[in-house]
Amino acid sequence: MQFIVLGYDGKDSEAQQRRLAARPAHLELANQLRDSGNMLYGVAMLDEAGKMCGSVLICEFPSRADLDKWLQTEPYVTGKVWHKVEVIPCKVGPSFENLKAV
Numbered sequence: 001m002q003f004i005v006l007g008y009d010g011k012d013s014e015a016q017q018r019r020l021a022a023r024p025a026h027l028e029l030a031n032q033l034r035d036s037g038n039m040l041y042g043v044a045m046l047d048e049a050g051k052m053c054g055s056v057l058i059c060e061f062p063s064r065a066d067l068d069k070w071l072q073t074e075p076y077v078t079g080k081v082w083h084k085v086e087v088i089p090c091k092v093g094p095s096f097e098n099l100k101a102v
Contacts, residue, residue: 001061002091003064004056005055006087007055009054009083018081022076025075026075026076026081029074038059039058039060055082
């Protein structure tokens with residue numbers, strides 16, 4: 001199953017600091033998930049000032065339960081970067097199915 005994961009950062013004064021602290025571990029895990037085929041694409045959302053304020057991920061897991069298991073270990077969750085997470089089932093269109101990361 002494929003999913004859109006929307007992670008919204010907190011808006012408190014320490015939010016950016018938490019994101020930057022958790023970012024190396026988040027990217028390391030994202031690379032592992034990319035290599036295993038579980039993370040198809042990921043981007044940082046930016047605010048009007050150009051600062052990161054959330055994430056949009058396109059993931060593929062056998063089930064929602066498997067995705068939830070990953071979320072329990074995701075550094076942006078465990079590091080309290082994302083204060084809200086939305087998960088939306090989706091299907092990558094045929095024009096993008098074979099797109100490879102550069």
